[in-house]
Amino acid sequence: MANGERVVLGMGAGELFQLLRDGRPRTRSELAAVTGLSRSTISSRIDELVAADLVTPVADALSTGGRPPARIAMNPSAKLVVAADLGATHGAVALLDLAGTILVEHRARLEISLGPERVLEWVLSSVTRLLEGIARPAGDVVAVGVGLPGPVEHSTGKPSNPPIMPGWNGYDVPTHLQRRWPVPVLVDNDVNILALGEQAVGWPGARHMVVVKVSTGIGAGIIANGILQRGADGSAGDIGHIPIQRAAGVPCRCGNRGCVEAVAAGPAIAAGLAAAGVPATSVDDVLELIDAGDLRAVRAVRQAGRDLGEVLNMCVSIVNPSLIVIGGSMARAHEHLIAGVRETVYSRSIPLATEHLTIASSRAGEHAGVIGAGVLAIQHALAPEQVTATLLDRSRAM
Amino acid sequence: MANGERVVLGMGAGELFQLLRDGRPRTRSELAAVTGLSRSTISSRIDELVAADLVTPVADALSTGGRPPARIAMNPSAKLVVAADLGATHGAVALLDLAGTILVEHRARLEISLGPERVLEWVLSSVTRLLEGIARPAGDVVAVGVGLPGPVEHSTGKPSNPPIMPGWNGYDVPTHLQRRWPVPVLVDNDVNILALGEQAVGWPGARHMVVVKVSTGIGAGIIANGILQRGADGSAGDIGHIPIQRAAGVPCRCGNRGCVEAVAAGPAIAAGLAAAGVPATSVDDVLELIDAGDLRAVRAVRQAGRDLGEVLNMCVSIVNPSLIVIGGSMARAHEHLIAGVRETVYSRSIPLATEHLTIASSRAGEHAGVIGAGVLAIQHALAPEQVTATLLDRSRAM
Numbered sequence A, B: 001m002a003n004g005e006r007v008v009l010g011m012g013a014g015e016l017f018q019l020l021r022d023g024r025p026r027t028r029s030e031l032a033a034v035t036g037l038s039r040s041t042i043s044s045r046i047d048e049l050v051a052a053d054l055v056t057p058v059a060d061a062l063s064t065g066g067r068p069p070a071r072i073a074m075n076p077s078a079k080l081v082v083a084a085d086l087g088a089t090h091g092a093v094a095l096l097d098l099a100g101t102i103l104v105e106h107r108a109r110l111e112i113s114l115g116p117e118r119v120l121e122w123v124l125s126s127v128t129r130l131l132e133g134i135a136r137p138a139g140d141v142v143a144v145g146v147g148l149p150g151p152v153e154h155s156t157g158k159p160s161n162p163p164i165m166p167g168w169n170g171y172d173v174p175t176h177l178q179r180r181w182p183v184p185v186l187v188d189n190d191v192n193i194l195a196l197g198e199q200a201v202g203w204p205g206a207r208h209m210v211v212v213k214v215s216t217g218i219g220a221g222i223i224a225n226g227i228l229q230r231g232a233d234g235s236a237g238d239i240g241h242i243p244i245q246r247a248a249g250v251p252c253r254c255g256n257r258g259c260v261e262a263v264a265a266g267p268a269i270a271a272g273l274a275a276a277g278v279p280a281t282s283v284d285d286v287l288e289l290i291d292a293g294d295l296r297a298v299r300a301v302r303q304a305g306r307d308l309g310e311v312l313n314m315c316v317s318i319v320n321p322s323l324i325v326i327g328g329s330m331a332r333a334h335e336h337l338i339a340g341v342r343e344t345v346y347s348r349s350i351p352l353a354t355e356h357l358t359i360a361s362s363r364a365g366e367h368a369g370v371i372g373a374g375v376l377a378i379q380h381a382l383a384p385e386q387v388t389a390t391l392l393d394r395s396r397a398m
Helices: A003-009 A011-018 A026-034 A039-051 A116-133 A173-178 A190-202 A266-275 A283-292 A295-319 A336-348 A363-383 A385-397 B002-009 B013-020 B028-035 B037-052 B117-133 B172-177 B190-202 B266-275 B283-291 B297-321 B336-348 B365-381 B385-397
Strands: A055-059 A073-074 A080-086 A089-098 A102-108 A143-146 A185-189 A209-214 A216-224 A228-229 A322-326 A358-361 B053-059 B070-075 B078-086 B090-097 B102-109 B142-149 B183-191 B209-214 B220-224 B226-230 B323-327 B360-361
Touching: A011 A026, A011 A039, A011 A055, A011 A073, A026 A039, A026 A143, A039 A055, A039 A073, A039 B283, A073 A295, A080 A190, A080 A363, A080 B102, A089 A116, A089 A363, A102 A116, A116 A173, A143 A173, A143 A363, A173 A185, A173 A322, A173 B360, A185 A190, A185 A363, A190 A209, A190 A216, A190 A228, A190 A363, A190 B209, A209 A295, A216 B297, A266 A283, A266 A295, A283 A295, A295 A322, A295 A336, A295 B297, A322 B297, A336 A358, A358 B078, B002 B323, B013 B028, B013 B053, B013 B070, B037 B053, B037 B070, B037 B266, B053 B117, B053 B365, B070 B078, B070 B102, B078 B117, B078 B190, B078 B365, B090 B117, B102 B117, B117 B172, B142 B172, B142 B190, B142 B365, B172 B183, B183 B365, B190 B209, B190 B220, B190 B226, B190 B323, B209 B297, B220 B297, B266 B283, B297 B336, B323 B336, B336 B360
Parallel strands: A080 A143, A143 A185, A209 A322, A322 A358, B078 B142, B142 B183, B209 B323, B323 B360
Antiparallel strands: A055 A073, A080 A089, A089 A102, A209 A216, A216 A228, B053 B070, B078 B090, B090 B102, B209 B220, B220 B226
């Protein structure tokens, strides 16, 4: 009996945990009946879950003596995950329970360009204070999720030629953090964790979704069949450097010319306004102008929406989502950005792909990043079986 | 115990079948030990498989009397699937066993524009003759897979506004075929079945692959995490109508202007050559000119490759495949088409996405379509459990 065969069938402790996630206590006999597993298999899997503190025996209030009922239930608050959402100029860290609820969060202005040593030390010391604040030991942390503002090789957790992160290229983020917490550390780009956060909080039923982040840069997280798609090297959804016609010849920070990011991201909009004599040097300036009803800013943001719409048209043709969510700081420009996107997408794409397509603003708001980093950590903490169970669940719904 | 709970755990008969696919006979005790399932669960699942003729008891040559050993093994040749690959001007039907091997095949010139009644009657009569030829009853057919040259709503099997298929819009293909064979009928577009066929025969290990078909039109089948991606409405991979700069203003058969298909598909190449005084009215003419070494044809095909490369660059940014396979009749233009594709893709895309990217010609050849249609039918015949097992298997490998 090759060991590999058991893997194919995948009936692990994590799947039992998945079954227990509704919070209802169950006996071992009930679990055996539901799963078709033998009593000895159930017992060994339950022992694993109890040892990991993920489930716990429950006293039965109706018990009137005799043998204890030996019911068990999920224990989401017994363990924690650490979540870190690191942007170009901000940082957020949080502790979440295993149900994905934020227990405590800390945010600060933080320049990613300070380099990995200083930024990750900020993460370590901030989390230490958060743990102290809620009086939990570091040993309660079962996994860490980190989002970074650039390309990351997801399998190793190392940034890969990130354009705005000097000193980070190839830096071993997991090993640095594991010196403090010897647990799995999952690293992904900020856009993918935004997509996971939006899915978890804003659109739990969405199975085919493109989540776009428009701020200093432009990127997308792609969810297909309910699963975040990373592609072969973790660069799926890297739409900011797709060329569009209006950007022809415009230099981009990636070294190429003509990328959509070079005309439609926040800094490009600000630069365009500044060149036309409107005082704007940052994304915040653009948002203030929009708030004040400045027509030149409104026009510039709407045009950026049209430019973004050109690239999203390509996404619609290639991925065929039922939902496009626009997030990131520029999405705060009221309806102007999204109006431009809608104008382009609905005027061009093929009917089959746009008939049922919704284009909407982010729902998860500023917490989407840490929630997504938390989801990344939780999925791994319960993996591979938990991820498998999710796949199972979803393949049934197809 | 809600019935839905069992579904989440998904230990069905199809997964046992998956376990038995290596062909090795096993006893019920062995299967119980491997799976952790109880004997009673195993027995009921095995009974289902035996009743469906998918597994069969095996006599043990070493048995020397006493109780029979009661070993069971997979029985791939007990049942059949019908596969039909219908193109714009050709048709192919085949019978495959449950291991995906073609038992018998029939090909003919066939105009899809004859309409659904006549084309599907051709399928029915051709398959009836094939069944007679190998002396198998229609009752052995467990599922039917069909590929059509246009958009298909996969969930219903109905074509959706197909541009080159007059009379087919919304036609209920499954119901028509089910009058003869009351079994599941799966319908998909020709490009998706090409991708399934390439994956099955040419690149069984490829997990992130874009299979492009260039012939009368241009389309792609996208495989991510080993799974064919259809998107929300079945139109994922519909890349032929993405606009590119060189096509600006050129009318396309879809009603829009500027689509890549309007300059880079076979008929567009032929028309471009004809306009320059080179005698070419069809894809075959272009291929003949290439075979004869005509430099104008070589240049035109190479330019079409560059145009296609522009769109594939977008696919690389959005999907991040590790493999792009170029198929369809224009792929027979030796290395000229693929050389143009490589020229564009390798000069533009971001390093992380192209460092490990292979661009190759189709390996499965002219049988890819019927094999893919067969795979579509087989996956469903063993579904949902078999599909689930595949997902499980792949999620482990992630």
